[in-house]
Amino acid sequence: MNTLPGTDLSWLQRALQVLALRLRHEVALTRTLRGDGRQEGFLGLLLGADEAEAMLAEASGRLRASGTAVSAAALNELEEQLEAWVEQADDPFCRLVRALQLDHAETRLLLVACAPSLDSRYGAVYGYLNDDMTRRHLTPELAQRLLGDHGTGLAQLRVLLAETGRLAGHRALLPVEGTPWIQAALRPDPLLLDRVLGLEPALPGLRIGWGPPSDTAPGEAAEPGKAAVPAQIWQAVDQPDGRGARSALAAAGTGGILLLTPGDLPADPHQLSAALGSALGSALREARLRGLLPVLRGFDQAPPGTLQQLAAALRPPAMVLCDNPVAWQDARLAAAPAPAPLTRGQALAGLLAGRRADSPEYRGWLARLLRLDPLVLGGLLAADPDEAQLRQAIRDRLGRPLEHLADRLASDYTLDDLVLPARTAAALRELVHWHATVPTVRDDWGFGTVFGRGSGTTALFKGPSGTGKTMAAAALGHALQLPVFRVNLAGLVSKYIGETEKNLDRLFDAADGSDVVLFFDEADAIFGKRSEVHDAHDRYANLETAYLLQRIERHAGLSILASNLHQNIDDAFIRRLDAVIEFPAPSPAARRDIWQRLRRGRAPLADDVDLGQLAERFELTGGEIRNCALAAAHLAAAEGTGITMDTLMRAIARELAKAGKPIRRDDFGEHYAAARTGREG
Incomplete structure (x- = not known):
């Protein structure tokens, strides 16, 4: 019920009225002890006993009794009625009392502490009763006077306000430190006041x-x-x-x-x-x-x-x-x-x-x-x-810890974008399924414990440079919907003892807090065959390699090692990999498919361009074909023409020269002179 029986008032409104009567009674006693005419002042703020009583008479409303004070017995009866209604009243204050499981003594103390924050007239009267108009709040001394008829003395107040009590335990009411305890301010928590007023803090x-x-068994759910x-x-x-x-x-x-x-x-x-x-x-x-x-x-x-x-x-x-x-x-x-x-x-x-x-x-x-x-x-x-x-x-959150430790790869490529042998493409899709089912196999089915394996997956991509290993790593990230970070191992290795391990710890600690794919490019630089120990340098190099192997095995995510020289990888480590995927140099048919990507762009292609001939004549990797296509496009744009067979041949010659490969007349035919000079024939 929102109002009390026989009234149109809430429990809190009636309780404040009854408190006003209690305060009138206390003001009358204080007036007798201090003598008529005394005023309490501070910085021009004055309040006399008559004014205090008049304010309380107004606040007590229809409960106002004749004379200057109501009898203590009548007050006790009114307060006992309020206490009986606490358990059933649908009032924010009563709901709070029930939620905090406060007893009657704690409820009374909380009410008189809240009153000055709910109505300024109570604060003014508290200042009068405290003999100090700057202290418009409840104190243990004043609480003893107001609640003494209920047997609440200083000893019980100490118990009610102790850290082990409910009021302090819920941080509903705490003495403000810095003054003698008996004069300490007792103010309610601001969030609790919101609840008293029916607000949701x-x-x-x-x-x-x-x-x-959804799979909680009956009786398990609370x-x-x-x-x-x-x-x-x-x-x-x-x-x-x-x-x-x-x-x-x-x-x-x-x-x-x-x-x-x-x-x-x-x-x-x-x-x-x-x-x-x-x-x-x-x-x-x-x-x-x-x-x-x-x-x-x-x-x-x-x-x-x-x-x-x-x-x-x-x-x-x-x-x-x-x-x-x-x-x-x-x-x-x-x-x-x-x-x-x-x-x-x-x-x-x-x-x-x-x-x-x-x-x-x-x-x-x-x-x-x-x-x-x-x-x-x-x-x-x-x-x-x-x-x-x-x-x-x-x-966005997954890769944040690694942003300053490794390079994020763009993962716009899909597995369907890769031009690879059927066996390599199938192995990549199998790797996606392998990592996706790790929670089921190693955790739910318990195989991680049975076979002593963690929840991570480690794969080796082996093959010549430019055969699509980096692009495949990015495509795997796209398939798994995970960010991919390329790790430069050369940048982590230090000549100072202990620094390499610290660098690795920073990397893996960041990775262990996120679900990411770690791509170690040219990993054979550090994962090479462990050398025989001839001096302290050899011994420490082997320790670094062993430590890195341990951290990779402990990593819970997907780790991919890319190697151009598979034979340099330690055989013992190969046995600990979940997958080894080969990226061979592309066949003529694969090279033709890669060259055909030139037609996906909007650059004009001359009629003399024969992409099939380029695929047959030049044994280039996918990375080299990409470089040639881009170089030809830049040449054509600079010369204000479309891409011709001549510009493509010149671009191929530059790529072969970069790799130290010969430029043969038989391969370039009529474009040989332009290929040799780098100028349009």
């Missing part, structure tokens, strides 16, 4: 919606807004594969999550301050009131004192995701082990439930992103994007 952090997984397991403070390691995040989803049940990071709190998490604990406490309370599980992430680097403050402010249910559990143990966080994580399928089902971006094909793609953090995905889903918007947002 803005939440800090990121709210992650959550629906029940009631809406309730945790799936008994409320505790849990702690989990924030692992790159998302297990910690999936444990948080398991603990949240169907209630959802409020993710809090250091930037979400108004106080600096690296500074020890009461404001930090208060801000965190408010966020935790608001999360619980909405049925959300508060999850703290990224606070490990805070100073020990700050971590202790955060640990003390936590109340169940809550979870801490951390990289350094020992730091929280040192902060005396009493945490339970995290619940068993959901599977990736369960997590996706819950996060995508009821969203626009949900289809079997799309869910399958998300399941293959082994390093996509479920909580990051939940944040991206907050705006309910469609599949195209969400796919682009995810792709």
Whole structure:
């Protein structure tokens, strides 16, 4: 019910009226003790007992009694009626009291603390009663006077306001530090005032919606807004594969999550301050009131004192995701082990439930992103994007950690764009299926544990330069919908002992946090056959190679090694690869298909151009044919003509010269002179 029986007033309105009568009674007592005519002033602000009583008479409304004060017995009876109505009144204040599970003493204390923030007249009277018009707020001393008839003395107030109590635990009411405790200001949390007035306070952090997984067995799903397991403070390691995040989803049940990071709190998490604990406490309370599980992430680097403050402010249910559990143990966080994580399928089902971006094909793609953090995905889903918007947002995030460590390859090519032998093309498509089914085979079916393999895939592309290895890597990224990064191994190798390992760690640590394809071009420079040890330099070079092999095997994504000299790769390492794909020099038919791409552009081609003849005469790789086509186009544009057989021959001659190959008259025929001089014949 919105109003109390027999009235048109809400519970809070009636409670403030009754409080006004209580204050009139206290003003009358204070007036007697101080004597008539005394005024309390500060900077021109004056309030006498008559004015205080007149204000309270107005505030008490129809409950106003005759005389200057109502009897204590009558007041107690009115207050007991209000307490009896708390359990059933449909009033924001009463709903808050029930949600926080406050008892009658805590409810009374919270009400008298809120009154000055709800009506300025109460603040003026509090100033009068505090004998100081600058203190227009409740203090423990004033609370004792107003609540003394209910047996609330200073000792009980100490208990009610203790950190272990509900008011402080929910950060609903805390003494302001800096003054003697008995005179400390007792002010309600601003977000709590919004709730008292029936408003929905803005939440800090990121709210992650959550629906029940479609494959949850009967009895496993929690009631809406309730945790799936008994409320505790849990702690989990924030692992790159998302297990910690999936444990948080398991603990949240169907209630959802409020993710809090250091930037979400108004106080600096690296500074020890009461404001930090208060801000965190408010966020935790608001999360619980909405049925959300508060999850703290990224606070490990805070100073020990700050971590202790955060640990003390936590109340169940809550979870801490951390990289350094020992730091929280040192902060005396009493945490339970995290619940068993959901599977990736369960997590996706819950996060995508009821969203626009949900289809079997799309869910399958998300399941293959082994390093996509479920909580990051939940944040991206907050705006309910469609599949195209969400796919682009995810792709933008995936490669961000590697932007300054490797070169991103454009992945506009598809597997159908490649001109390759049928066997090579089939091997590439098989590699796509292999990596796409890693979650099923190695995780769901347990083969990763059975055979001691991680969740990554490693392939070797072998073949001469220019045969399409880089283009194939980009096409694989397109097929898997993953960004591809080319790694320059020569830039990572250092002559200083230990620096190469540090460079590799930076690369793989960034890659392990994302779902990306790593493409190691000309990898035989470091993956060559391990040499016999003749000196310390040889020993260290072998250690570098072994370390790189270990990091690649531990990497959870797809790693592609490209080698122009396959025979230089260590045989022991070859045995540890998931796939070895050969890229041979193109056949005449393949060269003809590549040359035919000239016709896809808008450049004019002369009638004398015979692309089939070029394919038969010149054994060029795909990369060399591309270079020749571009060079011929630039020559034609500079001369203001279309592409002719002469310009193509001159471009081919330049490409052969670059590679140190002979320019034979038999191959160039009538265009030989132009090819030799580089000028149009």
